[in-house]
Amino acid sequence: MVFPLLKTVRSSTSFIRQWFEPKSLALIVSFPVALMAFEGNIFSGKMPPNGALAQINPNPEIFGEPPFNRSPRPRTPVDATTAPSSTDDPTLIPDETITPVQGQVSIRFVNLTGAEIAYQVIDVTEYRTLAGRAEMMLQNLDVPTTLTFRRQDNGFLLVKLEAKPTEAGVLTVTVRETPNFGSDRTSIYIDPAGEVYLN
16 A cells, blocks of 8 residues: 555656756746736837737728718807807797898897896997996997896896887897796897897
């Protein structure tokens, strides 16, 4: 019984020695060393030889086939100082219509709130202030034109538009307080045809 066991132990020892011979150890150690050298070249900015990267295809054929061959459509910038007219979008309904006189309109602005309102006609006037419970008239504005306004106390405004047939080319804009954020409006756009849009 002792001799077979001793023979088995010797066979195992011989097998282990084969694995840990210098040649095997050199192979085991050489792989991580080579990997470290390659990573060192990458992070130091050195590129591998040209032949190593020449086989990489920068434009695989799959990118020329659906669905990878799609390209984004260019976007058209939007001018924040103007609003679209019904000629651009037939489904857009104006909030009021006025008949310009020789390409011009006048705006009567009525402030029924107790707060001051800052207003400006884009590219025509600087910011001005209208006192509470007061009104003013902006005359002979070329269309298209945009009027912006905002309560000085940052409250919300409910806006009513009215174009009377007896006052050609005059738009009356009446503002009052509202607690409803969804009803708040801060600008009016009048297009060349006299269509009026609230925003």
